[in-house]
Amino acid sequence: MLIVHVQIRVKPECVEAFKAATLANASASLKEPGIARFDFCQRSDDPTRFVLVEAYRTEEAPAAHKQTAHYAAWRKVADPMMAETRSGVWMKSLYPEDAGW
């Protein structure tokens, strides 16, 4: 399982619209066969900061995700809401094993 944590900060006036757009993208993404989880969290210390936790079942799955209509729609709406360039950190899962994702 390949994991990416994406750190996002949005403009304060965009928080609610960003949440709506990202909820739609998360629920559609979770239906992709290559995606095991697509968690969307809001930081407690700063409501303009969010983290996406994306868990991919294969090395091909991240590229497949970026080909989807829901990803394109999210990018079009969400990109102008960002207060800074978002950043992702890739990891491999040590626990749980793949069946636990």
Next chain:
Amino acid sequence: MLIVHVQIRVKPECVEAFKAATLANASASLKEPGIARFDFCQRSDDPTRFVLVEAYRTEEAPAAHKQTAHYAAWRKVADPMMAETRSGVWMKSLYPEDAGW
């Protein structure tokens, strides 16, 4: 669902021992009634860096976790392996809803 992401960097010579100790803690922690997930990931860009993703079902669950024997055992073994003070960021889950954790 309350989520914490804990960023950890260990001394290079401690990587394998840290993995073993943390795998034991993760599997024991996941059996706690207040814990929904306890993911343990290793960064792809730096094998001395790890992230714990802990998902708690209640506000009381984090304190209950710190009372367990497996947490105490992990702290005793893992603390000397850290290359810097570990840091945690608390979040609330927006997606999935609690049943999806």
